Amino acid sequence: MNRARAQSWLFAATLILAIVLQLMPLPAVIAPLKPYWLALVLIYWGIEVPERATLGFALLLGLASDVLTGQLLGEQAMRLVMLTFIVLRFRARLRFFPMWQQTLAVMALLTNDRIVVAMIDGFAGRPTPPAQFWLAPAVGAAIWPFLFVLLDDLRARLRARDA
Amino acid sequence: MALASGENVPLFSEGTASTLRLIAYLGFAVLTMIFDHRNSYLERLRQLAGGMIEPLYRVAALPSDIARTVGTSISSQQQLIDENRELRKSLTMAEARLHRLDTLSAQNARLQGLLEAQKSLGISVHLAHLINVDLDPSHRRIVLDAGRDQGVTIGQPVIDAHGVMGQIVEVLVNTSVAMLVTDPSHAIPVMIERTGMRTIAVGNKQSGDLLELANIPTSADVQVGDKLVTSGLGGRFPAGFPVGTIRDISNDRSGMFASALATPAAALNTTSDVLLLQNLPEPMGPPAENAGSGPPSQLAAPPGDSTEPPPAQPAASPALATPPASPGVNSQNSTNNPPAIDATDQGRQR
Numbered sequence: 001m002n003r004a005r006a007q008s009w010l011f012a013a014t015l016i017l018a019i020v021l022q023l024m025p026l027p028a029v030i031a032p033l034k035p036y037w038l039a040l041v042l043i044y045w046g047i048e049v050p051e052r053a054t055l056g057f058a059l060l061l062g063l064a065s066d067v068l069t070g071q072l073l074g075e076q077a078m079r080l081v082m083l084t085f086i087v088l089r090f091r092a093r094l095r096f097f098p099m100w101q102q103t104l105a106v107m108a109l110l111t112n113d114r115i116v117v118a119m120i121d122g123f124a125g126r127p128t129p130p131a132q133f134w135l136a137p138a139v140g141a142a143i144w145p146f147l148f149v150l151l152d153d154l155r156a157r158l159r160a161r162d163a
Numbered sequence: 164m165a166l167a168s169g170e171n172v173p174l175f176s177e178g179t180a181s182t183l184r185l186i187a188y189l190g191f192a193v194l195t196m197i198f199d200h201r202n203s204y205l206e207r208l209r210q211l212a213g214g215m216i217e218p219l220y221r222v223a224a225l226p227s228d229i230a231r232t233v234g235t236s237i238s239s240q241q242q243l244i245d246e247n248r249e250l251r252k253s254l255t256m257a258e259a260r261l262h263r264l265d266t267l268s269a270q271n272a273r274l275q276g277l278l279e280a281q282k283s284l285g286i287s288v289h290l291a292h293l294i295n296v297d298l299d300p301s302h303r304r305i306v307l308d309a310g311r312d313q314g315v316t317i318g319q320p321v322i323d324a325h326g327v328m329g330q331i332v333e334v335l336v337n338t339s340v341a342m343l344v345t346d347p348s349h350a351i352p353v354m355i356e357r358t359g360m361r362t363i364a365v366g367n368k369q370s371g372d373l374l375e376l377a378n379i380p381t382s383a384d385v386q387v388g389d390k391l392v393t394s395g396l397g398g399r400f401p402a403g404f405p406v407g408t409i410r411d412i413s414n415d416r417s418g419m420f421a422s423a424l425a426t427p428a429a430a431l432n433t434t435s436d437v438l439l440l441q442n443l444p445e446p447m448g449p450p451a452e453n454a455g456s457g458p459p460s461q462l463a464a465p466p467g468d469s470t471e472p473p474p475a476q477p478a479a480s481p482a483l484a485t486p487p488a489s490p491g492v493n494s495q496n497s498t499n500n501p502p503a504i505d506a507t508d509q510g511r512q513r
Contacts, residue, residue, distance in 0.1 A: 023223035025297040028432060034297070059188045063195075066205065067212050068219060069298050070333065070340065073205040074195030081188045124200060127347050127368040 006158045011052055014041050014151065019065060032132035035140035038065060038076070039083055039113060043106060043144075044151050046087035047094050058084035075120055079113050086112070099145055106144045110137035206333060213335040220296045220306055220338060227295040231435075289313065289439040291321075294338060303346035303366060305329070307437065310337040318399060320440045326405035326428030327351065327393060328437055343431055344406065345372050353406050354394035358384050361394045364406060367424060372432070374407050374425040381421050385412060391425055401440065 018037040026034055042061070045053040062077030069076075086109060087094065094105055114137055121129065199205050209216060291309040298304055309315050311334050319331045321341045329349060333340040342349050345366040353364045353376075360383055367373040379385055389409045395402025407425035415422050 020219065020223045023220065023296050023298070025224075025227055025295045031297065055184050055188055059192065062192070067208050068216055070205060070209055071298070072196055073199035073208065074192040077195065078189060078192035081185065081192060085185045120196070124196075127371070130371075 002162055006162060007049070007155070008052075010154060010158060011045060011049070014045075015061065017041075019068065022065070023068070032130055033136055033139045035136055035143055036110060036113060039080065039110060040106070040140055040144060040147055041151075042080060042084060043087050043109060044148060046084050047091055048152075048155070050088055050091055053084060053087075055081055055084055055088070072120070072124060075117075078120070079116050082116060083109055083113055099148070102148070103141050103144050107137050107141035110140045113137070209333070209335065213338075217335060217338050220294050223297075224295040287441045289315070289441055291315075291339075291437055291439055293435050293437065295435075298340075303329075303343040303349075303371065303431075304332070305341050305343060305437075307331075307339050307341055307439075308337070309439065310335050310339050312337055314441070315339045315439060320400050320404075322404060322438050322440060323429045323434045323436070325430055326407070327400060328427075328429040328431060328434070330399065331439070341437075344374060344427055344429070345431060351400060351406060352394045352396040353391040354402075355385060355409075356390040356392050357386075358389075360385070361396065364391060364425060370424075372427070373410075374427055376409070376423040376425065377415075378420045379412075379423060381414065381419070383421070385409065385421070385423055387412060391428075 015038070018041040021037040022034075025031070038061070042053055042058060058080040059077050062075075062080040063073065065076045065080075066073045090105075094102060097105060111134075114134060118129065118133075121127075289309060291307040291313075294306040294308050296306045298306070305328075307315075307321070315331060315334050317331055317334055321328045321330060327344060329341045329343040329346070331339050332342045343366070344351055344364065347366045347368045350363050350365045352361065354361045362376050362379060364374040364376055367375040374391075376385075376391075387409055391406040391409065393400040393402055393404045393406055405428040407427045409423050409425045411424040412421055413423075414420070
């Protein structure tokens with residue numbers, strides 16, 4: 001019971017932190033390289049605790065994030081649902097990949113996400129993004145191993161403390 | 164299909180990632196996007212969730228605020244002395260200019276009194292600070308720390324020390340969102356200061372931090388370095404605020420029109436304090452002011468006047484000719500203005 005509660009705290013905290021990181025400004029030079037933090041965190045929870053990170057949850061999270069950025073209601077919802085679906089489908093494989101393969105898989109997921117964004121941009125008649133736009137998945141993938149290890153460690157500590 | 168994959172590979176989580184659900188959710192997301200694109204429900208939702216959004220913005224802006232504070236507190240003494248000297252210098256210059264402006268505005272008031280024009284140059288402003296939040300790089304928007312409680316309304320012009328920054332597009336309780344002039348969906352009526360030509364400056368799509376003047380006639384007199392000021396048409400932005408400087412002119416693909424790129428005058432990326440202009444007195448006023456603003460209209464008026472007004476309304480010229488004549492007592496003070504008015508009137512009478 002207690003352990004489950006600690007888990008949910010960690011779950012919520014990581015997602016809120018991801019949203020804050022998403023909103024946080026970066027210097028203009030590297031701003032387009034900002035990784036999609038929310039997706040990274042959601043991929044992690046999808047792999048590790050799929051009963052929490054369900055498709056419906058991804059949809060709601062995306063809607064909340066859309067309300068926060070005031071962009072286009074449903075855009076991030078769509079992106080996150082697609083992402084979560086792929087993660088949940090290939091969860092068994094993703095989970096037992098060695099780290100480098102997992103990193104590549106995350107990069108593919110984030111690149112797919114960028115393609116979806118570019119598509120939505122096209123439909124909404126927004127300007128075409130700069131070239132660095134396509135580098136963001138690489139940055140996200142570079143962060144992934146650290147994020148994975150960090151979150152895994154946090155969860156292990158929580159477990160050890162409760163046990 | 165979903166059934167087959169579930170059966171074959173037992174490791175797959177049961178049903179959480181069913182294709183049916185995916186399709187339903189995706190359909191829902193697409194529908195929301197379409198409805199939002201048409202009717203912008205999002206703004207209403209944001210109004211409801213304002214209490215939740217604002218604290219998150221503040222939290223997200225905290226690191227950059229701290230960085231700035233630390234930056235100022237550890238900047239060296241020499242730097243501060245230099246900056247102080249620089250500021251002092253610019254303050255003196257600004258004061259000198261203000262004194263000159265005082266006489267000019269007194270003169271202006273007198274002249275407007277002569278013309279019995281409605282004048283209300285009293286512009287009240289409200290200082291607001293930027294909340295440093297990155298909403299989306301493709302949209303040029305900024306978040307300000309003043310909202311409905313501070314009396315901010317949608318459509319208020321936002322300026323900084325150098326020029327027009329944009330206008331308020333969304334108001335929450337204690338924050339508001341402003342669209343910058345460089346946003347591709349923002350347009351601002353401008354006038355080229357040198358020639359008085361009026362056009363519209365739109366945010367440039369490609370670069371994201373430039374203004375674009377599309378569809379300028381190729382015969383128009385536009386040069387690199389020309390300054391753009393607000394023309395006051397449309398009644399949203401008051402006339403006379405600097406908007407940008409033209410830096411590049413090129414013909415468009417058809418060769419019929421030219422288009423120009425301009426760098427915005429306001430320091431859009433570095434400013435942290437902005438001014439919100441309040442309660443514009445008269446939306447119809449500024450065009451009248453343009454007509455009387457000396458050199459540009461003198462250059463532009465004679466050809467236009469010689470062709471159009473005389474056949475249309477000859478009765479107007481005597482009516483206009485009387486004011487310079489009757490207050491002859493006053494005109495002794497400002498000697499160079501009445502002749503200018505006389506000259507144009509003669510042009511009209513001919």
